[in-house]
């Protein structure tokens with residue numbers, strides 16, 4: 001399925017987007033929400049991995065960058081740009097796999113929550129929150145989405161989590177451990193360890209700050225969460 005391309009190689013992806021790309025099904029129709037430069041759909045189209053993609057963004061500027069990349073790599077027959085707040089303007093038939101990467105976890109949860117057609121077992125959500133991953137995990141658990149896979153990666157000097165989610169209608173409990181580290185708690189990879197270390201360092205800083213301000217009760221609350229995560233050697 002490799003196609004003629006004036007540039008011989010697809011647009012390069014960093015580890016974070018590469019991990020997102022690895023969760024996308026071969027031959028799918030993809031929606032990339034918050035696409036910015038459209039690196040992800042352009043890369044997948046160049047490699048002949050997807051049937052089509054809609055590269056969406058809420059702002060015109062990013063879509064101009066996206067359009068330039070689409071033309072540069074000669075994939076305009078496969079990848080279309082679309083001005084859309086979340087998935088509001090997206091045709092559900094064009095979005096069997098949906099990537100939302102590089103946005104905050106609350107925003108991702110909000111977009112999912114208001115898009116009823118995502119509550120459908122045949123679709124896949126590939127989610128990479130930049131912040132508030134715990135808020136997103138809680139939302140998914142409480143809204144009938146199962147996190148089927150979760151992997152961590154290091155990109156630059158930062159550590160990220162990417163989740164593959166499918167709707168099955170079952171609402172799940174989300175204890176604090178799962179809220180903070182998700183499925184990475186069962187993953188022995190160095191990347192998962194690095195993610196958990198990052199979460200624990202943040203919690204430790206928060207606990208120390210609360211103790212220094214005399215907020216012992218709040219500090220104790222977060223210390224319990226910290227202890228529940230710190231069971232890796234059990």
Ligand SMILES: C[S@@+](CC[C@H](N)C(=O)[O-])C[C@H]1O[C@@H](n2cnc3c(N)ncnc32)[C@H](O)[C@@H]1O
Nearest residue numbers: 033034035036057058059062084085086101102
């Ligand atoms: C940091 S970039 C992420 C780009 C790319 N997805 C990545 O992970 O590298 C976030 C993009 O999300 C877009 N965005 C923010 N809110 C959005 C919304 N409600 N709907 C669609 N796009 C949105 C921004 O305009 C921006 O281009």
